[in-house]
Amino acid sequence: xxxxxxxxxxxxxxxxxxRLSSWVRFTDHGRVAISPGKVEIGQGIVxxxxxxxxxxxxxxxxxxxxxxxxxxxxxxxxVTSGSLSIQQSGRALRQVCxxxxxxxxxxxxxRLGVDASRLDIDDGTISGPGNVRTSYWELMDExxxxxxxxxxxxxxxxxxxxxxxHSVQRVDIPDKVFARPxxxxxxxxxxxxxxxxxxPDISGARLIALNKEAARAVPGLVAIVRDGGFAGVVADxxxxxxxxxxxxxxxxTWSPGEPxxxxxxxxxxxxxxxVETTVIDTKAAGPADKPAQTLRRQYTRPYIAHASIxxxxxxxxxxxxxxxxxxxxxxxxxLRADLAIVLKLPAENIVVEHIEGAGCYGHNAxxxxxxxxxxxxxxxxxxxxxxxxxxHDEMSHAPFGAAMAVEIEADLDAGNEIAGWxxxxxxxxxxxxxxxxxxxxxxxxxxIANPYxxxxxxxxxxxxxGGGDRNSVPLYDFPAWTITSHRLxxxxxxxxxxxxLGGQGNVFxxxxxxxxxxxxxxxxxxxxxxxxxxxxxxxxxxxxxxxRAGWKPQRRSGLxxxxxxARYKNMGAYCAAIAEIESDDDIRVRRLTLAVxxxxxxxxxxxxxxxxxxxxxxxxxxxxxRVRFDRxxxxxxxxxxxxxxxxxxxxxxxxxxxxxxxxxxxxxxxAAHGPVTAAIANAxxxxxxxxxxxxxxTRDKIIAAMERAP
Amino acid sequence: MPSIQFRLxxxxxxxxxxxxxxxxxxLRGRLGATGAHFGCGAGECGACYVMxxxxxxxxxxxxxWSVADKDVVTxxxxxxxxxxxxxxxxxxxxxxxxxxxxxxxxxxSAAALLKRxxxxxxxxxxxxxxxxxxxxxSHNRMVRAVLRAAAEMAAS
Numbered sequence: 001x002x003x004x005x006x007x008x009x010x011x012x013x014x015x016x017x018x019r020l021s022s023w024v025r026f027t028d029h030g031r032v033a034i035s036p037g038k039v040e041i042g043q044g045i046v047x048x049x050x051x052x053x054x055x056x057x058x059x060x061x062x063x064x065x066x067x068x069x070x071x072x073x074x075x076x077x078x079v080t081s082g083s084l085s086i087q088q089s090g091r092a093l094r095q096v097c098x099x100x101x102x103x104x105x106x107x108x109x110x111r112l113g114v115d116a117s118r119l120d121i122d123d124g125t126i127s128g129p130g131n132v133r134t135s136y137w138e139l140m141d142e143x144x145x146x147x148x149x150x151x152x153x154x155x156x157x158x159x160x161x162x163x164x165x166h167s168v169q170r171v172d173i174p175d176k177v178f179a180r181p182x183x184x185x186x187x188x189x190x191x192x193x194x195x196x197x198x199x200p201d202i203s204g205a206r207l208i209a210l211n212k213e214a215a216r217a218v219p220g221l222v223a224i225v226r227d228g229g230f231a232g233v234v235a236d237x238x239x240x241x242x243x244x245x246x247x248x249x250x251x252x253t254w255s256p257g258e259p260x261x262x263x264x265x266x267x268x269x270x271x272x273x274x275v276e277t278t279v280i281d282t283k284a285a286g287p288a289d290k291p292a293q294t295l296r297r298q299y300t301r302p303y304i305a306h307a308s309i310x311x312x313x314x315x316x317x318x319x320x321x322x323x324x325x326x327x328x329x330x331x332x333x334x335l336r337a338d339l340a341i342v343l344k345l346p347a348e349n350i351v352v353e354h355i356e357g358a359g360c361y362g363h364n365a366x367x368x369x370x371x372x373x374x375x376x377x378x379x380x381x382x383x384x385x386x387x388x389x390x391x392h393d394e395m396s397h398a399p400f401g402a403a404m405a406v407e408i409e410a411d412l413d414a415g416n417e418i419a420g421w422x423x424x425x426x427x428x429x430x431x432x433x434x435x436x437x438x439x440x441x442x443x444x445x446x447x448i449a450n451p452y453x454x455x456x457x458x459x460x461x462x463x464x465x466g467g468g469d470r471n472s473v474p475l476y477d478f479p480a481w482t483i484t485s486h487r488l489x490x491x492x493x494x495x496x497x498x499x500x501l502g503g504q505g506n507v508f509x510x511x512x513x514x515x516x517x518x519x520x521x522x523x524x525x526x527x528x529x530x531x532x533x534x535x536x537x538x539x540x541x542x543x544x545x546x547x548r549a550g551w552k553p554q555r556r557s558g559l560x561x562x563x564x565x566a567r568y569k570n571m572g573a574y575c576a577a578i579a580e581i582e583s584d585d586d587i588r589v590r591r592l593t594l595a596v597x598x599x600x601x602x603x604x605x606x607x608x609x610x611x612x613x614x615x616x617x618x619x620x621x622x623x624x625x626r627v628r629f630d631r632x633x634x635x636x637x638x639x640x641x642x643x644x645x646x647x648x649x650x651x652x653x654x655x656x657x658x659x660x661x662x663x664x665x666x667x668x669x670x671a672a673h674g675p676v677t678a679a680i681a682n683a684x685x686x687x688x689x690x691x692x693x694x695x696x697x698t699r700d701k702i703i704a705a706m707e708r709a710p
Numbered sequence: 711m712p713s714i715q716f717r718l719x720x721x722x723x724x725x726x727x728x729x730x731x732x733x734x735x736x737l738r739g740r741l742g743a744t745g746a747h748f749g750c751g752a753g754e755c756g757a758c759y760v761m762x763x764x765x766x767x768x769x770x771x772x773x774x775w776s777v778a779d780k781d782v783v784t785x786x787x788x789x790x791x792x793x794x795x796x797x798x799x800x801x802x803x804x805x806x807x808x809x810x811x812x813x814x815x816x817x818x819s820a821a822a823l824l825k826r827x828x829x830x831x832x833x834x835x836x837x838x839x840x841x842x843x844x845x846x847x848s849h850n851r852m853v854r855a856v857l858r859a860a861a862e863m864a865a866s
Binding site: 041042043044169170172173174176177178179181182183185186188237238239307308309310311356357358359361388390391605606609610612613614615616617620638639640644645646647648650652653 | 728731732735738739742743744745747748749750751752754755757784785786789790791794798801802805807808809810811812813814817833835836837839840842843844845846847848849850851852853
């Protein structure tokens with residue numbers, strides 16, 4: 001029997017991809033190639049990962065070349081989502097670089113005849129007493145990195161890091177300012193052709209007949225592709241592709257489609273569908289007195305569009321039975337897995353390479369358009385075909401963030417203290433990403449001859465933060481609770497992952513009701529929250545935000561202040577938000593003050609940028625956003641019909657980071673949405689004395705809430 | 711196809727083009743200037759803005775015939791790494807973006823603003839950028855960057 005203690009565990013991404021050389025390579029001209037499996041989606045991840053590697057290897061950050069993820073070369077880190085990239089890729093890289101550094105120090109020690117403990121590394125040059133020196137690049141031929149990582153080597157202590165923990169400028173920004181091609185939309189490939197896909201305006205309609213005559217006459221047309229209900233065009237320039245698609249549309253006959261729910265009664269729809277019910281968590285109290293009263297409140301949020309500024313785009317090129325795909329997908333390996341199913345090809349025949357797109361904020365049409373390009377490129381005779389969706393299709397055929405109805409019953413004792421808490425969620429699943437099931441999740445897979453069924457969205461397990469139930473278990477020390485999630489088994493409106501999954505809706509509900517109970521008690525809402533929180537980091541962000549906002553600012557007519565708090569996924573970043581709103585004809589958010597704790601902030605300005613962005617995006621969701629539809633189809637298919645917050649409407653945003661260098665870092669991209677949503681709703685109450693429980697908070701909703709109020 | 715003459719980033723050019731094709735299509739296609747981005751095709755998002763005779767305009771719905779004899783400046787014409795426009799320097803200094811897809815159009819709108827109003831107030835900057843959409847929420851950084859560039863231009 002072994003008596004040795006269990007081996008230290010490798011970070012999860014490293015355990016899955018242990019080969020050191022798959023992460024780090026030294027290259028000629030004094031460069032270091034770092035190859036993460038996570039991708040840049042505008043969140044600054046490649047810079048933060050470069051910082052971690054530079055720190056651990058002791059090289060200047062300018063020597064680091066970040067390699068874009070590709071299934072041909074990169075470690076498989078699944079999907080870039082869930083605010084996990086720093087946690088997963090960052091930890092793996094730190095561990096890898098610590099071991100690489102140790103291996104080079106050992107080799108340098110042998111070559112220089114100096115004990116490794118007496119060697120220093122400065123910008124890649126390894127030196128020791130007596131002015132002896134060598135470098136990573138002198139040693140790179142004799143130090144093999146084709147080894148699996150060991151758990152032994154330890155990374156630098158927080159105090160010895162000089163790059164991580166500091167705000168360095170993002171490596172991708174100069175290209176974007178000087179318009180050097182960096183986006184997939186701008187990729188120039190020899191012989192590039194352009195494709196467009198025909199999609200119905202009627203929800204769920206299937207193409208049943210197609211007259212191709214008019215499209216055939218368009219100059220520049222290369223091919224018309226039809227595969228069952230999937231149809232599209234390939235042309236030698238974009239204008240011709242647009243013209244051919246327009247002509248093709250006129251020749252299309254569609255089946256009647258499937259009716260959509262009533263957009264004005266989302267809760268009624270969500271609560272009337274067949275569901276799969278899961279009890280997420282229960283906490284039992286001892287025998288309790290009968291509650292003095294029970295508050296029963298329902299909160300809803302609409303479907304929300306990802307609405308990337310760029311329409312989704314992909315390029316594919318076939319070479320006999322091999323295909324190369326350029327994509328802004330968040331998960332190159334997962335997309336490859338779905339493509340392999342649809343194409344009935346071994347995965348090795350498919351290379352999926354990441355190129356940056358615009359911000360996606362979750363699972364948008366990035367993966368769908370990749371299959372579109374692959375299908376159209378079959379007709380291009382080995383030439384690359386670039387497919388770009390229209391704004392209309394981006395706003396109607398891409399998955400949406402799921403609508404939610406949340407009902408909370410709070411039992412209050414005679415002193416209006418919370419004695420029991422029941423939280424129930426009705427929502428479609430919040431995830432239908434590719435690469436995770438035996439069936440593909442890609443749109444065209446449901447359209448081709450022998451189509452696959454549309455994948456009904458599911459929820460990630462609670463261990464991964466859950467989906468519709470994300471952030472539904474209170475962080476507060478209520479004596480008892482039951483949390484229940486009802487996932488819809490029908491899906492007339494296509495849903496998948498949007499930033500925070502169910503987190504925004506659940507935090508809105510919990511924090512709104514807490515505010516209401518505090519008001520009922522005549523207790524300050526911050527004092528009330530602090531009284532129910534044991535976690536010091538939670539208390540600290542709330543106190544820091546309160547201090548920074550001068551809580552509670554003096555009452556002024558027409559202004560209101562509100563607070564919201566959450567720890568994202570109950571295991572990620574802590575964030576507290578205080579909103580100052582102004583009510584005139586409409587609600588205007590004037591200022592948001594936030595405090596955030598992500599543990600070690602690798603790039604503090606990057607964290608602030610993410611929190612600012614999340615706060616502003618959440619403000620847009622809360623004040624303006626709602627996917628519109630009638631019974632036959634999505635109607636919010638332009639920026640006019642789906643308005644988002646504009647420059648003049650954007651609030652001032654002030655962010656404080658509580659830096660904890662000794663605590664493992666977590667992501668910041670989704671921490672602000674829930675707290676900001678609740679803070680705005682609570683500020684509306686503070687200002688107008690009315691609780692709006694149905695997002696978005698518009699003038700009409702406020703009037704409706706006032707009419708309902710006793 | 712008729713030859714259409716105009717100035718592009720300071721150089722006189724003549725292109726044979728269908729007069730109904732859009733300027734954006736020509737820029738991104740045949741002329742290989744991919745700085746201006748397609749966002750909506752309806753002039754609603756600003757990602758494709760270029761300056762035409764000093765005014766920021768949507769190139770995605772601007773027919774080529776309307777460009778004849780005009781002075782067109784795209785983001786590529788604002789400055790280079792060697793000789794950056796103060797706005798480009800300021801956007802780097804303020805780290806004024808997340809994904810950056812909208813930035814080319816926003817730089818153009820801001821450059822047009824500073825041409826007609828070299829010392830705008832914050833409210834004037836916001837108003838000038840209201841036709842440009844940013845989905846990542848980097849608005850306040852961009853406004854700070856425009857004000858920084860204005861201050862730098864005033865000081866030099």
